[in-house]
Amino acid sequence: MVTIANEIKVEVKERGQFRPLKLLKNRWFLYALSLAGFIYLWHWTAERRVFGGGLPLPWDVLVQLGKLTVDPLAGKNLFEHTWASTRRILIGFAIGSSIAVPLGLFMALNKYANAIVKPIFDLLKPMPPIAWISISILWFGIEETPKVFIIVIGTVVPCLLNAYNGVRLVEPQLYDVVKMLGGTRKDEIIQVCFPAAFPAIFAGLQISLSIAWTCVIAAELVAARSGLGFVTLQGMTLSRPAMTVAGMIAIAVAAWLTTLLVSGLERIVCPWKRGLENV
């Protein structure tokens, strides 16, 4: 018995003569070249003062990053600021997605719910979440609540749309199979709708997450005393571009980590999507 899964592939690597042109086809060499080139270009531009001192040297940014982790800015070091932003996102994201995903699924499964909610949702949908910042400050002041509120608004739209479309775009043949095997409406929903909609729901969560980061940074730029948006803004007000860039780097890292978190969750919750990745 020979199964495909146990097949052993033998790859013979031939080591030809070293030629410099071949290096240009090597992915890793190019990546390294690209990063080195980027940092060199950055250094060069900063040294020539193309932006009139508005662009810090890469080294200064590193030093500033190190300093921020030790010296507190407005009573908080870099990790605490990162946590302040991340906490807002996690709270808003949790609230928003736990409202939007069930509502989207319910709307897709029940035409009456759809008829009631859809027109109101369509009215609110085209307004960018950032446009809500001002009204949320009028409503909730400048504490934590307005920031979480904006994140909730930003999260709801893509989550709801994706959950809704995820169910509606399920292949009709799958329903026919369930019916043919004598399944009830409940079986249809649990066995077909949910598993088929999960990949779309998770895609919606990923989109919401990046929108949530945009929202929280925007909200912190407008009014805050903590968070990474505040750090970048402080860099501007104190006229220290190195601090601004350090804040941006911290944002990039934190945003990237939360994205990893959601895709890790996706791998656990719906393993059947793995085959669809790597497109």
Place this chain on the structure above:
Amino acid sequence: MPYEEVRVRVPIGLRILSVAALGAFLLGWELVVRLDVVPSTMLASPSQVMGLFAIKLTDPQPDGAVLHVHIWTSIQEAFTGYFLSLLVGIPLGLLMGWFVVAEGLFRPVFELIRPIPPIAWIPLTIFWFGIGLAGKVFIIWVAGLVPCVINSYVGVKMTNPTLIQMARTYGASDWQIFIKICVPSALPMVFGALQISLAYCWTNLVGAELLAADTGLGYLITMGRRLARPDLVILGMLMVGLTGAVIGVMIDYVERRLLAGIRR
């Protein structure tokens, strides 16, 4: 869409339900304000907003410009950034999809910049460009660039390999394959990027204007907040939504006309 669209007629009962829900929503909103459930510094009723809309068409008070000036400024900024991002993003994505050297050189830098929300560039751009048009266009450019590059890249990567092998068999050069096969087959994805990227640009425009501007819809919203005039804020939000929706419909129309032959 691979299949022909089938229009299903919505039953009349459901339609009435939709209209009733929308009506109830607006009526509830109106009543909440009229009956002083929430203070007038927090929320304005739909009728007040409509009234203000009519006034703002001619009266530049209290924010210094009439409504269509705000809208026009925003559209100008958004579209300048948008077209620049298309101009850079689409060729970059296409090249990255096909040529190993282009991918190797640009991808790491792109991956570094991608997770930063465009809004986070605002303080740095104020350092670089001040608070004029250039800074806002730069932020919108960054916002629009990411979806353009990703979609064009994925579009090329998804080219049917059989076609590429066929072209190789007939002795086509790398460049010929790229131009004759990869680019046309990536077009639907590229057109998808037009919509997504515009939506991103429009969202981030409001963000850019919230911080530094003297006209534009985002500025209108900010002024509304500073003056504690919720009717101004809501008018600005509605105009942002409405203008965005209208532009989206227009792009959709253009896309459908241009892609008539490709997408069946």
